[in-house]
Amino acid sequence: MAEANPQKYEIGDFVIYRMQMDTLPGLRNNVYAIVESEGITLIDAGYGFGAASLINKNIKKISIKHNKKLNKVIITHSHIDHFGAIGKIKGNFDTYAHMPDSNVIKDFRNSLYTYEKKLKTFLKTSKTPLPTAIQIRFLYKTHKILFNGYPVKPINEGKFGDLEIILTEGHSPGHICIGLGDAIFTGDHLLPNITPTQSPYFITPGCGLENYINSLKKIAKMKYRIAFPGHEEPFENIQSRVKEIIKFHENRLNIIEGACIGRTIFQTAKKIFGKKMHGYHNLLGLLEASAHLEYLIDKGRISQNNGIFTKIA
Numbered sequence: 350m351a352e353a354n355p356q357k358y359e360i361g362d363f364v365i366y367r368m369q370m371d372t373l374p375g376l377r378n379n380v381y382a383i384v385e386s387e388g389i390t391l392i393d394a395g396y397g398f399g400a401a402s403l404i405n406k407n408i409k410k411i412s413i414k415h416n417k418k419l420n421k422v423i424i425t426h427s428h429i430d431h432f433g434a435i436g437k438i439k440g441n442f443d444t445y446a447h448m449p450d451s452n453v454i455k456d457f458r459n460s461l462y463t464y465e466k467k468l469k470t471f472l473k474t475s476k477t478p479l480p481t482a483i484q485i486r487f488l489y490k491t492h493k494i495l496f497n498g499y500p501v502k503p504i505n506e507g508k509f510g511d512l513e514i515i516l517t518e519g520h521s522p523g524h525i526c527i528g529l530g531d532a533i534f535t536g537d538h539l540l541p542n543i544t545p546t547q548s549p550y551f552i553t554p555g556c557g558l559e560n561y562i563n564s565l566k567k568i569a570k571m572k573y574r575i576a577f578p579g580h581e582e583p584f585e586n587i588q589s590r591v592k593e594i595i596k597f598h599e600n601r602l603n604i605i606e607g608a609c610i611g612r613t614i615f616q617t618a619k620k621i622f623g624k625k626m627h628g629y630h631n632l633l634g635l636l637e638a639s640a641h642l643e644y645l646i647d648k649g650r651i652s653q654n655n656g657i658f659t660k661i662a
């Protein structure tokens with residue numbers, strides 16, 4: 350667990366606390382507590398016992414200091430590192446997420462089952478070798494299988510107390526960013542160094558590279574000064590980071606356009622990501638490649654025949 354936890358920031362009249370915590374193997378998440386007029390709002394809930402106890406300890410301290418109670422938790426999106434510890438957070442509060450992510454969290458077992466079925470088909474159409482496909486399906490479930498679902502209320506775009514809810518679909522279909530004064534909490538949508546993983550919309554409607562890029566442009570237009578991301582450090586220069594990420598995907602599209610000819614989705618992913626394609630990264634690589642391939646097909650730059658990509662004549 351991090352030293353100097355939590356870190357304090359002041360945004361206008363609001364105080365924000367950033368708690369950094371280890372969640373999944375190799376992953377650190379930020380969970381934020383905002384001292385609002387009505388009470389304390391938590392942005393995301395981390396994952397794991399360590400995360401839960403760190404959040405509970407800090408909320409207790411913040412509550413005493415500001416004489417306010419935790420009254421709501423807002424989840425940026427339905428990825429387990431952002432909400433997995435929600436059931437272990439103490440207090441009398443309501444939890445919110447945007448649809449369809451709110452439904453995923455609420456009915457997690459069922460969503461897991463539905464996604465698994467889609468994944469099975471996807472692994473077949475991408476021509477993933479059977480042993481790798483079996484491993485991917487097994488790894489997909491680890492961690493997630495421990496979560497049973499949690500009562501989450503749906504939230505809409507627009508004003509929500511002192512906050513502004515902004516739908517930024519792409520990385521996940523109901524992903525939201527949350528504005529507060531000149532600050533924006535960006536979840537996984539906008540991170541200072543990492544480019545969040547992409548998934549094709551044919552597997553998860555609301556995902557897809559085009560949706561993601563449109564949501565990046567949406568944020569860039571809003572002129573927020575500082576971003577508080579779900580991972581890594583807070584940062585300014587939101588507009589230039591958006592441009593950088595769009596450029597990154599344009600470049601990746603060009604590389605994949607060249608690499609996919611005569612190959613399957615699996616072979617294209619292997620060609621692009623090489624040694625990185627192992628364990629859970631096999632799935633992330635397949636989804637990332639597939640999201641770009643889907644975009645290239647939609648734009649009429651390539652076509653697909655029997656699972657093999659071809660140039661447009």
Ligand SMILES: [Zn+2]
Binds near residue numbers: 428520521537
């Ligand atoms: Zn995510």
Ligand SMILES: [Zn+2]
Binds near residue numbers: 428430431579580
């Ligand atoms: Zn994340």
